[in-house]
Amino acid sequence: MQNTQQPRTDLQGKVAIVTGASSGIGEAIAEELVKRNAYVALTARREDRLQELEQRLRGIGNAEILTVPGDVSKPEDVQQLVNQTVQRWGKLDIVVANAGFGYRAHIVDGDIQRWKNLLNTNVYGLLLTLKYGVQKLLENGSGHVIVTSSIAGRQVTAGGAVYSGSKFAVNAIAEALRQEVGQQGVRVTTVEPGAVVTEFAEVAGYSSEVIEAIKQMEPLQASDIARVIIQALEQPAHVDIAELTVYPTKQTGQGVFANTDKRQQ
Structure with missing residues (x-):
């Protein structure tokens, strides 16, 4: 039988932008890219955290890193990020659209x-x-877009209307983009994590009961999600993993919120 296996995508020398890079999944994917000798431009609003991350990543080896502090909700900041990246390395191959945060309230x-x-x-x-x-x-004429969504873009619970609504929108935007650019050789992958150990839960205002429930289910680490993203990026150019839903093994459905997110009277 003829071996028709196509070569995997080598990330060495690929130029990537990572938004929301100062912590959590963004920080983890930046590290995995640097380990594979990609050139990485990092952005987030917290300049001090970006500088700390840059220093740590430079300890991995001959890391090529650019930090561009900014706010993705400001067009001029995003344009500056893209322009500085291309000016530095002459191209752009990977966009990791990871910036986002949560908020829970009825x-x-x-x-x-x-x-x-x-x-x-x-x-x-x-x-x-x-x-x-x-x-x-x-x-x-080629490239890969990674969009960080959430299982909240599939499941809605009391208190999660606005965050879930935003992630339903994220999923729709990513799928529309995939249909728009696939014929031009650009791949789009949406990643939908379940419970992950990051700063996210506390910043989002999760109750102590919810945070404890997450701990009990042995939640994912940000590095788990980063490795899954790398697997998608390394697929042969003709393979687009359009969606990745990643749960902790012990997380079943939306149970983490079902009985622990009651409205405060």
Whole structure:
């Protein structure tokens, strides 16, 4: 039988942008890319955390790293990120659209400004990242977009209306993009993690009961998600893993929120 196996994509020398890189999944995927000798441009709003990450990653080896502090909800910041990346390395191959945050509150109790901030980052910021980043991939005639979503984009629970709504939108945007650019050789992968150990839960305002329930189910590490993303990136060019849903083994459905997220009267 003839061996028709296609070569896997070598990430050495590939140029990647990672948004939301200062912690969690963004930080972990940046590290995995650097380990594979990719050139990585990092962005997040927390400049001090970016600088700390850059110093740590430079200890891995001959790391090629660019840090561009910024806010993905601001068009000028995203344009600056993309332009500086291309000026530095002459091209762009990978866009990891990871920036985002959560917020849990019942609709009648929700903070309007937090709603706006969440939607600006999770949805509008994603659109800006894709708009300016994918333009460069199309110029190459190839590339890969990784979009970090969540199982909340499939499952809705009380208290999760706005965050889940944003992730349903993320999934729709990513699928539309896949249909728009696939014929031009650009792959799009949406990653939907379950419970992950990051700063996310506390920042999102999860109750202590929910945080404890997450701990009990042996949650995923950010590095687990990063490795899955690498597997998608390394597939042969004709293979696009469109969706990756990754759960902790002990997480079944939406049970982590079902009985622990009651509205405070």
